Amino acid sequence: MQANIELWQLRYFVAAAEELSFRRAAERLFITQPPLTRQIQALEEIIGARLFERDRGGVRLTSEGAYLLTEARDLLAAADATFARIGQRTARGRPELRLGITTVLDPALFSWIEPALRKRAPALRVIQKRQYSQDSVRDLRRGLLDAALIGLPSATEGLRVERLFDDPLAAALPQGHALRKRRRISLLELAGDPLFWPLRRINPGYYDHFEGVFRTHGFSPRRVAEPTDHHVLLSLIADGQGVALIPSSLKSIARDGVIYRELRERTDLRIEVAIAYLPDALNASMQHLMDVLRLHYRTGIDTRSTM
Numbered sequence: 407m408q409a410n411i412e413l414w415q416l417r418y419f420v421a422a423a424e425e426l427s428f429r430r431a432a433e434r435l436f437i438t439q440p441p442l443t444r445q446i447q448a449l450e451e452i453i454g455a456r457l458f459e460r461d462r463g464g465v466r467l468t469s470e471g472a473y474l475l476t477e478a479r480d481l482l483a484a485a486d487a488t489f490a491r492i493g494q495r496t497a498r499g500r501p502e503l504r505l506g507i508t509t510v511l512d513p514a515l516f517s518w519i520e521p522a523l524r525k526r527a528p529a530l531r532v533i534q535k536r537q538y539s540q541d542s543v544r545d546l547r548r549g550l551l552d553a554a555l556i557g558l559p560s561a562t563e564g565l566r567v568e569r570l571f572d573d574p575l576a577a578a579l580p581q582g583h584a585l586r587k588r589r590r591i592s593l594l595e596l597a598g599d600p601l602f603w604p605l606r607r608i609n610p611g612y613y614d615h616f617e618g619v620f621r622t623h624g625f626s627p628r629r630v631a632e633p634t635d636h637h638v639l640l641s642l643i644a645d646g647q648g649v650a651l652i653p654s655s656l657k658s659i660a661r662d663g664v665i666y667r668e669l670r671e672r673t674d675l676r677i678e679v680a681i682a683y684l685p686d687a688l689n690a691s692m693q694h695l696m697d698v699l700r701l702h703y704r705t706g707i708d709t710r711s712t713m
Contacts, residue, residue, distance in 0.1 A: 411452055413485055416478040418445045419457065423475045426465045433608075433634045502531040503691040506542030506554030511573060511679065512655035516555060522698040530691055540609045543682065552687055553695060557653075558678040559615040565682045568696075570703050573653040573679060574672035578639075580646045581663045590668045593625050593675070600648035601627040602639055612677075619674050640664050653677055 421431040422442065432439040450457050457471035467475065503523070507516055513536065520532045535542070535551065542554035543562060556562070558569070577591060583599075585591050606613040620626065630648050633639045636659065639650060644663030657666045669675055681699060683692065 411449065413482065415445050415449050416482055418442055419449055420475065420478050420482065422446060422458070422465075423467055423471060423478075426467075428465065430607075433605075438635070438638070500529050500531050501527070501691050502533060503553070503695060504533045504535065504551045505695070506535045506537060506545060506551045506556070508539045508542065508555055508557050508679075509536050510539065510557050510677065511653050512658055514658065515655055515679075518702065519695075519698065522702065523694055526698060527691070527694045530694060538608060539612075546682060546684060552689075552692055553681055553683040556680055556682050557609075557612065558680050559611040560609055560682075561611045562682055564684075566685055567680050567682045568699075569678050569680045570699060571679050572676045573655050575651040575669060575675040575677070576654045576657055576672075577667045577669055578643050578650045578652050579665050579667060580643055580649070581665050582646070583649070583665070585667065586665055588667060590670060592670045593620075593623050596649055597625060597627050599627060600630045602632040602642065602648050602650040603629045604632045616675075619671075623671060623674070637661075651675065 418431070418435065421434050422428055425431040425434060428439050428442055428446075432442045435442065446457065453470070453474070455470040456468050457474060459466050459468055505519075507513070520534070523530055523532055535545070537545075539554070539556035539558075539560045542551060542556055543560060543565065545551040546554055546565060555570075556567075557573075558567070577596060579585060585595060604613065632650065633642065636652075636656060639652075640659070640661040642648065643650060644661060651669075652666075654668075681696070688696075
């Protein structure tokens, strides 16, 4: 066997092995399914053995796949530890802030943070990790992040959570939709359209909250699994395959064939954006972060408060 396996190929394999679903693994990796499938096939060719069995019952590991999963986890853990040590040596004592940022909202909303921190603390090294809110919550609890900008509702037990601002949901419609001439529409007017909506496992707190909101308003459309890539979602909407409820900040992403409309129920349909961190995480770097957030959002954030 040629020794030309890349670490990222092992990460792809571990995601597929843990999910036992190429679709869910692709969502977890923020890629589409075809390149994941191709890399698994390439890995099987390099190793010279099948790693997965695929049939109508689903996907399962072969004995070789199960063995590789154990070894791959160990290799990746060792590699991550090595990279962390190298990063620590490179930083040479520089203070750092590990910040998770939700991918659900327009990233431009947070582009000001690093320059503001650099101005306040030039030596501070900011490491950004863009991912789903629940992934950031998990990393906070594991000590892999110092703070995270997340969307609420999320399962945040044990964390301090300080609300910053709201981002109301808006409707994304095909350009030829029957409601295209309306500037503002009601949720119930979309009841006959397939609705692209995230799966519950992406963020159970978010999903359950909005299920309650939908029930309150008597809104029960046919659901279609929402793609993790926002550009793919807009392409499907432009193709007339359904509608979506997206954060208003994402309306800045123009797409031919897609129009955006405000919702009458925007008071109930909104994402609350917050900073989350562990109760004992308020070191000097975190204090700089809280200071720039307080100044930018003009909030009365009290970093001593607890949930």
